[in-house]
Amino acid sequence: MARIDFIQSLHASSRRNYIQRVVEHDKAACATVARQFGADYWDGERCYGYGGYRYDGRWRPVAERLAAHYGLRPGHRVLDIGCGKGYLLYELTQAVPGIEVAGIDISSYGIDHAKEEIRPFLQVGDCRTLPYPDASFDFVVSLGTFHNLPLEGVWQALREMQRVGRGPGKYFMVESFRTEEEKVNLLYWQLTCLSFHSPESWAWIAEQAGYDGDCGFIFFE
Template identity: 30%
Template sequence: MTSTETADMFSRIILQHLNSGFLSVGIAFGSTTGLFQAMENMGEGKTSQEIADAAGLKERYVREWLGVMVTGKIVEMDDESETFNLPAHRANVLCAKDKFNTGTYTELLPLLCQVYSPITKCFTKNGPRGMPYSSYTGLHELMKKNTRAKYSKLPNFITSVKEVRPLLESGVNVVDIGCGDGFVVCRMAEAFPTSEFHGVDISEEAIISARNEAATLGLTNVTFHTHTAARLPAYWSELFDYVIACDTIHDQAYPDVVLSEIRRILKPNGYFSMMDIMAESKITDNMSNPIAPMLYMTSLMSCMPLSLYFENGAGLGTMWGKDKALGMLKSAGFQCITVAPTEDELPDYHYFNKKV
């Protein structure tokens, strides 16, 4: 393939990527400090001092940040009055509480950069296998915010295939593998009070949050457990009618073992909904995905090294893709009935499976 790209053209492309990277960190500052939220509530035409006062921050830092936002075409500025405005449609994208929030997701970039130097050591042949979860300060809280944004309403995988809603309405046993702070399973427990729900996570911190969530909502049909997904209780064999796993299988150190455990705890002909990143297994098949570089980098700096940290960890990574996922599901003893994108603004593939 002949390319007409010159070194100068490529240099400009790299400069654009570099500029966007720095701008992303600026957007993260606006989300973390509450500056976007303050500007959303203030209306038009406020000075840097007024914005700083509203957010409870130092004016000089806010003024420099506004320089980033104006030149990055995020915030608008009136040159004569030296006032700043965050248009309503932009505020809706950056501050949304009931849907995918790009402002919150930019916070992932500086958080992951705290392990930049250690990850470079993982590259070396004699370096560490991977990174422990304890190295990622603040990751649990950020994932909690992102999960709540993504699943703010009843998860649409419940209505995306015809079998799920009638099943949940009939009164069944359900377990969420890798439930985190329990947000998703609590939404389901609210909506389907005749079913019994369980949540499993390896993090005691997450399980405490999940129990608090259930208590706040007054739910009596959901129970949370601290277990590793690769070794679930022996007495759970054929206990559950329906298992869900939301963006967790690719993170597992031993995903093949986890899938086998899920099959073990399902009743005969039970169902398993696996939500995972909407990606293809071949790199070139992801070229049309506009956020593929972000997903691969997230994988490189968190999902993959977290899995590889364990002895013989699989290190599937975020972008393991549909072909590999279908192969592993089949090997574990599942019949994949459908694979379809969810309707989220950051969609997953919903792999809907039956135990065979």
């Protein structure tokens, strides 16, 4: 399993006040609301999640890098696990015209408010039990989703990701930490995480699940 960074520069472009996150609001109450993955999480106040998640083109460079690295071409079938509002999938269709896309997310609000062009290809569902046949996608991607599951759920989701993909074209990204400082920052900032692991531990979990794709991480520096 190769470790590849497609996201950290985008992640690092947002400034975060970690201490303010835990003293300005009731963090536990905010996390409880966030884990409903509803309107407050996507488009409510920042203390509950994104603080307004709207299309702004930020995912185009990521889509282009993914498409180039995995050799995506017209006719390929692509699945985004935890697709949210579908912005990455939309950008993939722009980067590689003619690909076929599908997305799944636990949030009905996210799907209902997805980018209009991509919404017909998305559905509400659980990444631990994907509603797709074996080996039905040429490329499967999941960004910022699996850390929201308990450990047993991570194992199930990775098994499902492995099952529906064909070949080596699989990539997941999760939040992680390399130092004690990054671990504390992650704990301060996160609202929805249930699994907190170092990159080495994530790699071990993926191996135990039989996952043979690639992975990446974002760090709260």
